[in-house]
Amino acid sequence: MRMQNKCAVITGAASGIGARAAVRLAAEGAKCFLMDVNAEGLDATKKQIEQAGGSAVACACDVSDEEAVRAAIEQAAAVFSRIDILVNVAGVQVTKLLTDTTKGDYDRMMDINVGGTFLTMRYVLPLMKAQGSGAIVNCASELAFVGYHELAVYTATKGAMVSLTRSVALEAIPFGVRVNCVCPGATDTPIFWEGETDPDKRRKLLDQVAVEKPIGRLITTDEVANGILFLASDEASGVVGASLIIDGGFTAQ
Numbered sequence: 398m399r400m401q402n403k404c405a406v407i408t409g410a411a412s413g414i415g416a417r418a419a420v421r422l423a424a425e426g427a428k429c430f431l432m433d434v435n436a437e438g439l440d441a442t443k444k445q446i447e448q449a450g451g452s453a454v455a456c457a458c459d460v461s462d463e464e465a466v467r468a469a470i471e472q473a474a475a476v477f478s479r480i481d482i483l484v485n486v487a488g489v490q491v492t493k494l495l496t497d498t499t500k501g502d503y504d505r506m507m508d509i510n511v512g513g514t515f516l517t518m519r520y521v522l523p524l525m526k527a528q529g530s531g532a533i534v535n536c537a538s539e540l541a542f543v544g545y546h547e548l549a550v551y552t553a554t555k556g557a558m559v560s561l562t563r564s565v566a567l568e569a570i571p572f573g574v575r576v577n578c579v580c581p582g583a584t585d586t587p588i589f590w591e592g593e594t595d596p597d598k599r600r601k602l603l604d605q606v607a608v609e610k611p612i613g614r615l616i617t618t619d620e621v622a623n624g625i626l627f628l629a630s631d632e633a634s635g636v637v638g639a640s641l642i643i644d645g646g647f648t649a650q
């Protein structure tokens with residue numbers, strides 16, 4: 398098992414990419430500390446990990462709340478006595494024209510996507526620096542590299558996450574800590590579907606994906622988790638400040 402004896406903190410672990418990354422890290426032997434605002438979803442991920450024989454602690458936490466993040470990381474460090482891996486997946490997307498986007502929408506996306514990633518790194522990095530090892534994987538997006546209709550602020554948060562990743566990587570690597578990010582394309586999770594339940598509208602969305610994306614389909618959460626596991630593992634020992642694009646060719650066009 399690739400992650401034997403490793404202790405991992407995963408945000409956004411109640412759903413989608415974060416939940417899948419946590420389950421996969423646990424299956425590789427990591428002890429997982431799961432953070433998310435969705436307590437019910439966290440319990441489901443924890444149960445899934447435990448039923449497969451893994452180990453997990455659930456911590457309901459809003460990653461945009463500094464005091465909550467500080468306390469959660471303190472708890473993770475106390476439970477595990479070390480943190481080897483931090484995976485920042487918690488995120489939100491508000492799909493609107495810029496002219497319809499409110500300052501509240503802007504603050505929410507910035508505070509959770511960029512701010513949450515900043516805060517968890519702010520409190521985990523000193524521990525990793527002190528232990529002289531660690532791997533941080535942030536979840537940006539293919540939309541860090543291209544513009545997209547009705548997603549101006551969301552794309553800006555993802556661009557900021559790529560920049561944050563690069564600069565923190567430079568600060569961390571002298572201490573043996575690697576910081577990288579994955580940049581998924583449209584992935585089959587609730588954020589992509591945005592609550593759409595109508596089968597006809599869902600089919601239209603898939604048709605649009607088939608036209609827009611060279612791979613012709615949605616990316617799976619396992620495909621993104623594969624990238625996260627690689628960057629978190631010692632197999633990526635030479636990879637620092639990188640953006641691993643997992644988008645089925647969208648940004649290659």
Ligand SMILES: NC(=O)c1ccc[n+]([C@@H]2O[C@H](COP(=O)([O-])OP(=O)(O)OC[C@H]3O[C@@H](n4cnc5c(N)ncnc54)[C@H](O)[C@@H]3O)[C@@H](O)[C@H]2O)c1
Nearest residue numbers: 409411412413414433434459460487488538583584586588
């Ligand atoms: N699905 C896609 O198409 C896609 C593509 C590229 C990037 N991403 C990114 O992947 C990440 C994960 O999204 P997903 O696709 O798994 O969607 P998702 O909605 O299934 O997961 C997002 C998770 O973040 C949690 N979250 C939201 N606000 C939070 C907060 N303040 N504090 C803690 N947790 C919070 C949610 O409760 C949820 O569990 C996001 O950062 C998203 O921007 C998704």
